Amino acid sequence: GLFVWHLKNTGIRQIPCQFVHLCRVANHRLITFQYFNFLKRMYVTQYNKDLSQRVKPKADSVASPFRELQQLDQEKKIIHKIRPISPVHQPLSETSSRNELREMKSSAETEDSVTTVRAESKEDRQWKEMKLQLEDLPGILARLSKIKLTALVVSTASAGFAMAPVPFNLTCFLLASLGTGLASCAANSINQFFEVPFDSNMNRTKNRPLVRGQISPLLAVCFAASCGVPGIALLTLAVNPLTGALGAFNIFLYTCCYTPMKRMSIANTWVGAVVGAIPPIMGWTAATGSLDAGALLLGGILYSWQFPHFNALSWGLREDYSRGGYCMMSVTHPGLCRRVALRHCLALIGLSTMAPLLDITTWTFPIISLPINLYISYLGFRFYRDADRSSSRKLFFCSLWHLPMLLLVMFTCKKSFLEKEDKGDLLGESHGRAVEIRLP
Amino acid sequence: DWIVPPDKLSNLRPVIFYVPPEESPLERRLREARQEAQACDQRFWARHNRAFSQEKEEFIYSRLKAKGLEMRDETGQKATLNAEEMADFYKDFLSKNFRKHMQYNRDWYKRNFTITFLMGQVALVRALRWLRWKKKNI
Numbered sequence: 166g167l168f169v170w171h172l173k174n175t176g177i178r179q180i181p182c183q184f185v186h187l188c189r190v191a192n193h194r195l196i197t198f199q200y201f202n203f204l205k206r207m208y209v210t211q212y213n214k215d216l217s218q219r220v221k222p223k224a225d226s227v228a229s230p231f232r233e234l235q236q237l238d239q240e241k242k243i244i245h246k247i248r249p250i251s252p253v254h255q256p257l258s259e260t261s262s263r264n265e266l267r268e269m270k271s272s273a274e275t276e277d278s279v280t281t282v283r284a285e286s287k288e289d290r291q292w293k294e295m296k297l298q299l300e301d302l303p304g305i306l307a308r309l310s311k312i313k314l315t316a317l318v319v320s321t322a323s324a325g326f327a328m329a330p331v332p333f334n335l336t337c338f339l340l341a342s343l344g345t346g347l348a349s350c351a352a353n354s355i356n357q358f359f360e361v362p363f364d365s366n367m368n369r370t371k372n373r374p375l376v377r378g379q380i381s382p383l384l385a386v387c388f389a390a391s392c393g394v395p396g397i398a399l400l401t402l403a404v405n406p407l408t409g410a411l412g413a414f415n416i417f418l419y420t421c422c423y424t425p426m427k428r429m430s431i432a433n434t435w436v437g438a439v440v441g442a443i444p445p446i447m448g449w450t451a452a453t454g455s456l457d458a459g460a461l462l463l464g465g466i467l468y469s470w471q472f473p474h475f476n477a478l479s480w481g482l483r484e485d486y487s488r489g490g491y492c493m494m495s496v497t498h499p500g501l502c503r504r505v506a507l508r509h510c511l512a513l514i515g516l517s518t519m520a521p522l523l524d525i526t527t528w529t530f531p532i533i534s535l536p537i538n539l540y541i542s543y544l545g546f547r548f549y550r551d552a553d554r555s556s557s558r559k560l561f562f563c564s565l566w567h568l569p570m571l572l573l574v575m576f577t578c579k580k581s582f583l584e585k586e587d588k589g590d591l592l593g594e595s596h597g598r599a600v601e602i603r604l605p
Numbered sequence: 606d607w608i609v610p611p612d613k614l615s616n617l618r619p620v621i622f623y624v625p626p627e628e629s630p631l632e633r634r635l636r637e638a639r640q641e642a643q644a645c646d647q648r649f650w651a652r653h654n655r656a657f658s659q660e661k662e663e664f665i666y667s668r669l670k671a672k673g674l675e676m677r678d679e680t681g682q683k684a685t686l687n688a689e690e691m692a693d694f695y696k697d698f699l700s701k702n703f704r705k706h707m708q709y710n711r712d713w714y715k716r717n718f719t720i721t722f723l724m725g726q727v728a729l730v731r732a733l734r735w736l737r738w739k740k741k742n743i
């Protein structure tokens with residue numbers, strides 16, 4: 166629908182500035198405002214539910230550039246001039262006094278004019294009615310369930326499934342992935358439900374749906390339940406009980422152990438690493454039905470990976486963590502933070518070497534993965550030694566591509582289970598024969 | 606209900622609550638619980654963040670003084686310490702406020718659960734009322 170805010174003659178002094186408001190067409194197309202005016206200040210505001218970029222933040226009031234830009238003659242643009250929403254706008258009365266509202270409104274506006282860099286969308290600066298629009302719901306739920314993180318979790322679970330030494334069963338694979346994805350959505354939603362005031366105080370998380378009031382806590386809990394229950398049921402009944410139990414345990418670990426522990430002790434990082442390690446184990450058990458050494462190794466690799474990843478990330482967030490009251494190694498024990506990151510980078514090398522010993526991959530795996538493992542260890546060492554922002558960022562970004570590449574290499578070096586059976590028959594045959602088979 | 610942009614100090618978003626003409630006691634309890642929770646949170650975070658900024662300023666000032674520098678350098682820019690020097694302050698601040706945070710956590714979890722539970726009750730009552738109304742009007 167259209168957002169057209171009407172002025173009501175309330176007798177309160179209205180600020181005579183005009184906003185250009187993005188108007189959403191009924192069929193929910195995204196309208197991109199493009200002000201191609203290179204001489205004046207350029208604003209590129211992409212009204213996308215997830216991102217909102219502003220090329221150049223304004224130092225003074227927001228109103229003026231839009232006033233200039235009204236002279237521009239552009240076609241595909243729909244401008245709705247709206248007056249600022251005065252507090253008494255609400256046709257429905259509320260309990261607080263008018264004066265209080267005027268103060269709040271003026272403080273909100275001073276904030277608008279004073280703040281310079283604001284990466285969030287313009288709507289954040291406006292008063293919004295807390296009514297859930299159905300068309301917004303998918304986007305909101307996607308952000309509530311941290312859909313990108315969920316996608317990564319599902320891909321690690323698929324990696325676990327793919328590495329299992331059994332014939333590939335597509336139905337089982339899809340069901341396991343779906344179940345894991347639902348469980349992850351549920352866990353993430355509950356996490357956000359628990360952390361609303363803390364998220365609002367940290368820059369990284371202040372645009373989450375519950376913080377912005379786009380959704381009520383009740384709805385968040387209901388959504389979590391409606392994802393978690395079917396997800397775990399799917400895993401238990403359609404895949405196998407072990408995977409279901411692991412899924413349920415992981416949800417519990419994440420929401421009831423990791424989330425509260427973040428504010429109590431630095432041990433939360435280790436618990437969080439276990440949370441990250443369980444999905445590939447779930448993938449493996451979904452395929453084989455049992456918890457083998459291979460599953461634990463895969464879990465171990467993910468567990469070790471979490472440390473360089475998270476410790477490097479948390480290095481740049483120390484101020485927010487300190488103010489928000491989060492107990493993280495990077496704040497309280499910075500030396501330990503860097504040591505642990507380096508330690509686990511090196512552990513990755515060791516774990517990669519163990520893979521062929523456990524008959525999961527061939528010996529080409531540790532050889533091929535050695536360069537990338539050495540590189541991340543090198544960055545881990547630099548982080549340990551330099552302990553500055555640039556080394557932490559390098560380590561973090563390396564960890565982002567290191568894991569997918571490692572898992573990919575692992576998969577290509579996977580030892581086929583067929584060939585393992587042959588090996589059992591051909592006792593005493595030539596050891597030097599290349600036994601590498603690419604696909605299961 | 607209306608939600609407002611984040612408050613400068615507390616970074617929380619106050620909500621203006623809508624009082625419907627026929628508000629049931631349950632709904633009133635919910636609204637009052639939410640208002641009270643909002644007030645508590647606002648108080649806590651405003652105070653906390655203010656203390657943080659103040660102590661940060663003091664820390665920067667004392668460190669700069671120890672180094673023999675002024676608050677503002679020749680160009681008039683505010684002198685800042687780099688992240689490593691600030692790390693001591695962050696660690697200190699976190700440990701000083703630990704107990705305060707523990708207390709707040711407990712309160713926050715309790716309030717969050719009560720409010721969500723009340724919301725559930727209100728939603729249930731409303732749903733039942735709507736069903737009854739539907740049945741009457743068929």
